[in-house]
Amino acid sequence: MDSQPYPPRAGGPLPIYRSMVANGSLAADPSQAHAVDRLQDLWERLRGYDPRPPAPEVPGFFGRVMRRRQTEEYVPTGLYLVGEVGRGKSMLMDLFFDTAEVRRKERIHFHRFIQNVHARFHAYKRAHPQISDPIPPLADQIAKASALLCFDEFQVNDIADAMILGRLFQALFDRGVVVVTTSNTEPDNLFRGQPGRDAFLPFIALIKQRLELVEMNGARDYRRERMRGLRTWHVPADAMAERALDEAFERLTGGATPEPVTLDVMGRTLTIARAADGVARCDFDFLCNQAYGAGDYLAIARTFHTLILDRIPRLSPDNYDAARRFIVLVDTLYDQRVKLIASAEAQPDKLYQRGENAKMFERTASRLDEMQSEDWLGLTHIK
Template sequence: MDSAPPEARPAGPLALYRARVAAGALRPDPAQAQAAERLQGLWKTLRGYDPSPAAPAPKPTGLLGRLFGKRGSGDLAPPEDMPEGLYLVGAVGRGKSMLMDLFFETAEVPRKKRIHFHAFMQQAHQRIHRWKKENPGSDDPIPPLADVVTAEAALLCFDEFQVHDITDAMILGRLFEALFARGVVVVATSNTAPDDLFKGKPGRDAFLPFIALIKQHVEVLHLEAQGDYRRERIRGLPTWHFPADARAERALDAAFAELAGTPHGTPCTLTVLGRAVEVPQASRGVARMDFDAACGAFLGPADYLAIATHFHTLVLDGIPRLGPENFDKARRFITLVDALYEHRCKLVASAEAEPDRLYERGENAAMFERTASRLMEMQSQDYLGLPHLP
């Protein structure tokens, strides 16, 4: 975020984008500039946009109502002045999140919210569960959920819009129909075009009305930027820092800020087989954990797989020397590294020694040799240039 007072900042995302290019903070890119121009148009339209934060519960009607629940949007219609949102789709590392950050930072909307889509859906499920407990006998939590979300934001900015879970797919149609009916404008980034969401998954036919609904309310813009800037950034960073001292901590702070676009992430909860895996800091596909949180807790292969597939980079603080005395942690660390390696997740870490000296002697030291070899390879430019496998 810029530290300049609001009146000193450029007006809108396009001006801010151009200012950062001129300052050398961003490389000129025609596709990014085109996207910034489209976001600028939406920024102008949205200035002061503040529809009614709530709307009456809708009546049952329509295909979406039949497919996704007992009630649809009924005769409730979006406000006449509701702008069309934007769905920015492109390959990883093309600058989609950066552009949305510029838009969100400058958006002059009284109620606005930027959130990772996975976190939004987790929050929605939690709110539905709580509403059902507080309202026994009532059978439709979607209208009150939409009221709560609308009261928080007339502009919702979603990062990494993806749908992999059938329970998410089955509530999205009714929830977004209700949000659009209440005037909520959606801006999203995604690696997947709307027509390809939930593709090949069981039950997708029932999901198609949601895709049609999204395309009705947002413009789809394909970002064909010149390169994978995310991979270029990490290829320019040292990824293994030892010993794990104050200097190493500062290096990890800088790496997280560079890759995640913020000095500090927000807590994130991954749901794995019905259990919660807590990630203390996350932003833009980058997670940060300390070694004890990652390997001292009772996590298993499925948990590490979720981390490796959900995040493209893990920043890991304070890997200690390993041996028979802390082999439980060492075993979990081996499993974590295997998951990261198999999915080409990048690792930036501080440790007490180089990889091949972390576990030098004692029982199971030989078992760690393959892990040490993988940790060395994961520092190479060839590995850092590989695409993440989510």
């Protein structure tokens, strides 16, 4: 961090960040210092920002030109904070969002936002079958509610999302919406290697045009540091273990308020009731005593870098279906390098001890042991 004093500025994320460094709650980090300086600059440009309603729709080329000219007059450039996990991107964006002097603003996980968009898109088409293009009225609704949108963990993995995002974001920018987002992926690498990516390239160009890229690749991995020394397997699954998992969730999310996250799994939806900052909290009964399969577990493993799992029971032929699903779950978490923190009725090698399938569980127990090691906890999540 620059040792020269910053010029005095009233409010915003920078003074708070400097205070946190000064009192030792954060270590000085040049990458974070640069990012918070860019956030502070945007904070100043957004003070009291309240864009006027968009001009009435005028069809054709001249309508597009009028809207673009209106946009260029008053919409500040947003920010795209990019870097590996654990660099403090979400923490800095939250400082910015909490202090932003914008009357209409929303901070939301990007996956939840896109799920809401799909739901509203289809609802509008059902309610207004005579409207051929729901994007403009949908953008009107979003822009009316929020002049500032802050997205956490911007990522595109689905072709249906890719097809709708370009036109929606262009419409939002045309309506004066300012976007700040965090991501682990640089814009040029979004949706890379996926079928239909060529149709997604104009959206990437739009993002690069309308959002300033701020790279955060400092040496410190704050998420990994939060993991350091954290006990990951709690036996037995009692009230003490539940309190320990509560504390782990709070520590790993920085005290963020858990919210539901709905995942799309091959046209179905799977809702994780409690999640924040890439951490999901579920119980064994929810994940393993329902008809979920490998696709569901893969969606979870790609979305969350950590799963906190409550109340794993002893396993046997009596609950074989749940045991089989648990094996698939562990294999999927292992393959994607998802961190697992759990409470259970026994240590991994004692979970499944009797019956003809006990031998099959030995590999799972071995993986569960490995997933508690410091080396494993230091591995990078695979999305």
